[in-house]
Structures are given as C-alpha cells and as structure tokens.
Amino acid sequence: MTDTRILSARTDTSTESLTPGEAFTLPAGADAAGQRVDRFLAAGIGTLSRSRVKALIEAGQVLRDGTPVADPSEPVRAGATYRVEVPPAAPAKPQAQDIPLTILFEDRHLIVLDKPAGLVVHPAPGNQDGTLVNALLAHAGDDLAGIGGEKRPGIVHRLDKDTSGVMVVAKTERAHQALSATFASREALERSYLALAWGVPSPSSSEVEAPIGRHPTDRKRMAVVTRNGKDALTRYGTERAWGTACALLRCRLATGRTHQIRVHLAHIGHPIVGDPVYLKRVPGSAKALPAPARDALLSFPRQALHAESLGFPHPVTGETLRFTAPLPQDFKDLLALLDGDAG
Incomplete structure (x- = not known):
C-alpha cells in the first residue's frame, strides 16, 4: 500500500526520510500563489531535488486537485491541493x-x-x-x-x-x-591529501592559485590555462624531504577541479611520482637518489597520491564528521625504501 503524507508547504520535513513508493499531499496556501510548482513542491517535501520533482511532473506523477500537472514552471494556485506520487526506485x-x-x-x-x-x-x-x-x-x-x-x-x-x-x-x-x-x-569541507613529488618546493609551504581547464591540444588532459579555466586553489606543506630529490607534501584543496593537485604540482615543477599523465620526462632530481630508490620511484606504476582525510557535516544531523585512511602498502613501501637509502 502506498504511504501518503499530508504536508503543509511550510512543514519542516528535515527529520523525515523519503521512501520511494510514497505519496505526498501538499495544500497550497495564499502565500504560495504564483511560485513555480516544481520549486514549491521541492521545498514543501524537503527530500526531493527540484530536478527530481520536475521529472516526476513530466512523468505524470504530480496532480493538482486530481488533474495532472503538465508544466514544471506552472504557477501554484492558492487553495489547490497537490499530490506527488514517488514510484519505487x-x-x-x-x-x-x-x-x-x-x-x-x-x-x-x-x-x-x-x-x-x-x-x-x-x-x-x-x-x-x-x-x-x-x-x-x-x-x-x-x-x-x-x-x-x-x-x-x-x-x-x-x-x-x-x-x-x-x-x-x-x-x-x-x-x-x-x-x-x-x-x-566548500564551506565546512576539509580535504587533505598526501603526495610524493619530485624535487623539494621552495618555499616549503605555500599555495598554488591557477585556473584549470582542458589542455588546448590534448583534450584528455587538464592544464593551467589563461582562458576558459575554472578558479583553482591548492595549499601545500612539506612534511618530509629526501635531500633535493623528492618530498612528501600535504595538500589541502580549497577547490575541487579535475586532477587539481596533479596539475598544480606539475605546474610549479614538482610533478607527482608515478603520474602517467603529467610526468612527461625523468626529473633531474632523480639523479640525487641511490639507484634502488631511483629505480623504485621511476617504476612506480601509479601517481603517488592519497586522499588521507575528509571532514564534512553530516547531511542530516549536521554533526561534524572527519575520517582518515592510512597510506596504502605500496606507498608506505616506497617511503620505507627512501628512508632505508637515506640511512
């Protein structure tokens, strides 16, 4: 049996969770008159996006006083009763x-x-x-x-x-x-990454602010661009360094562009170890490493990049959540080899 809920357009449904297969009935008060119906219904239900409500309207799942609503932009009629039927997923x-x-x-x-x-x-x-x-x-x-x-x-x-x-x-x-x-x-959002990069940045802690867009000739790559790019900001700090050869950097994202850390570090001359896209040649700093470590870094089969922590407010309770993940074994082995050769 379909579960029907009767809501006021001003009802706070923040404690409710929508189950597909339910139906919602919303009476429209005088203050709702003239609003777009998709906006009115999305706000009144509180658990459906406006685009989802629009799709339900177009699928004939929204009724006004028993008559299907035909247009998501239709103005709300005061005194009318709207019924939204959400089919099972x-x-x-x-x-x-x-x-x-x-x-x-x-x-x-x-x-x-x-x-x-x-x-x-x-x-x-x-x-x-x-x-x-x-x-x-x-x-x-x-x-x-x-x-x-x-x-x-x-x-x-x-x-x-x-x-x-x-x-x-x-x-x-x-x-x-x-x-x-x-x-x-990006409000109340915290993202921290660890990256093993070639060379040692100077200064050891700073930020890279440079717009990112599609590479002008290689559409599979991203690049720092002067036109049609999106603002991008990466903050970094050097956690450890092995001479002048390479450094473990902690990167924090202020924006979230595609390949952002990889593009920004390559842009300042410190590409990530193992990056198959943005590391185009053997870095000169590799010469400063003993052969075993140099060979291991040059043959590392992927970018040495790890999303170490993520913090955000819970989407329902608002509680601040923060999670960390340890470095994977292949990354740890690489650092251990560097430490062994340095010793």
Whole structure:
C-alpha cells in the first residue's frame, strides 16, 4: 500500500526520510500563489531535488486537485491541493558485483570508505564493470533508497582510478543533495591529501592559485590555462624531504577541479611520482637518489597520491564528521625504501 503524507508547504520535513513508493499531499496556501510548482513542491517535501520533482511532473506523477500537472514552471494556485506520487526506485543499470570494500563509516544516509588504488569510481566506456558503483550496489543492496528514481549510490565526488583514500557516497536522495551542496560551496569541507613529488618546493609551504581547464591540444588532459579555466586553489606543506630529490607534501584543496593537485604540482615543477599523465620526462632530481630508490620511484606504476582525510557535516544531523585512511602498502613501501637509502 502506498504511504501518503499530508504536508503543509511550510512543514519542516528535515527529520523525515523519503521512501520511494510514497505519496505526498501538499495544500497550497495564499502565500504560495504564483511560485513555480516544481520549486514549491521541492521545498514543501524537503527530500526531493527540484530536478527530481520536475521529472516526476513530466512523468505524470504530480496532480493538482486530481488533474495532472503538465508544466514544471506552472504557477501554484492558492487553495489547490497537490499530490506527488514517488514510484519505487528502478533497478540500477550497473550490476551489483561482490568487490571487497573497506568501510570507515556507514549509516542509513551515507557510506564513507577507503578507496583502493586501481578501482574506477563509476562505469564508463572501457570500464563498464568492476567499479566502485558496482561494489556499492552489492554492499548496500536494499538500503539504497534511490537517487533520481534509480536504485543507485549517489556519487558526490570522485577520486582518480589510481588515487587511493577517503570517499563519501550518499545512500539517499536527500543525503546526495546536501552533500553535493557542501562540496559545491566548500564551506565546512576539509580535504587533505598526501603526495610524493619530485624535487623539494621552495618555499616549503605555500599555495598554488591557477585556473584549470582542458589542455588546448590534448583534450584528455587538464592544464593551467589563461582562458576558459575554472578558479583553482591548492595549499601545500612539506612534511618530509629526501635531500633535493623528492618530498612528501600535504595538500589541502580549497577547490575541487579535475586532477587539481596533479596539475598544480606539475605546474610549479614538482610533478607527482608515478603520474602517467603529467610526468612527461625523468626529473633531474632523480639523479640525487641511490639507484634502488631511483629505480623504485621511476617504476612506480601509479601517481603517488592519497586522499588521507575528509571532514564534512553530516547531511542530516549536521554533526561534524572527519575520517582518515592510512597510506596504502605500496606507498608506505616506497617511503620505507627512501628512508632505508637515506640511512
């Protein structure tokens, strides 16, 4: 049986969680007259995005006094009663696959995990399965309430395939909206990465503020650009250095552009060890290392970049959450080799 809730347009539904298969009835008061109906309904329900309400209107799932609402931009009529029917979430197109995950935290709203290097986040051409989304579909199962009408996890941010570390994923549409807003505004958001870079930056702590956009000739790469780029700011500090050869940097993101840390560090002449895209030649600083360490760094099969910590407010309770993930073994082995050769 469909569960129907009667809401006022001003009802605070922040403590409620929307379950697909429910119906909501919202009476429109005089103060709502003239508003766009999709905006009015999204605000009144509180757990559906405006784009989701628009899709429901276009699918004939929204009624005004029993008559289907045809246009999401239609003005609200005072005194009318609106009914929003949310069908059960459709099965996700990606298939669930039993891929081991390291879960740092989970509740009914979100999952925080330590993503291993080598795991693609989302299915795409060339990587149709074996992704984090496939793994999450298997792990979360029926706990996924549906994002955009589809029973799938809500990817809020991404880590490159070969970058390891902390990620948060939404399990409900409401959590997805709130987390997406947090990442977009960057308020109360903390992201810290560890990167092993060639050379030692001077000064040892500073920031790189340079716009990032598509490379003008190689569209698969990003680059610091002078036109049509997006503002990007990365702050870094040197944690350790091995002579003049390389340094372990802690990077904090003030923005979240594609490949931001990799692009910014390469831009200032300190590309990340193992970066297959932005490290184009053997750095001169490699000569300062003993052969075993030099060979290990030059043959490292991925960018030595790790999302060490992530802090954000819980999308429902507002509680401040902060999670850390230890360096993966291959990264630790690389640092141990550097320490051994330095000793």
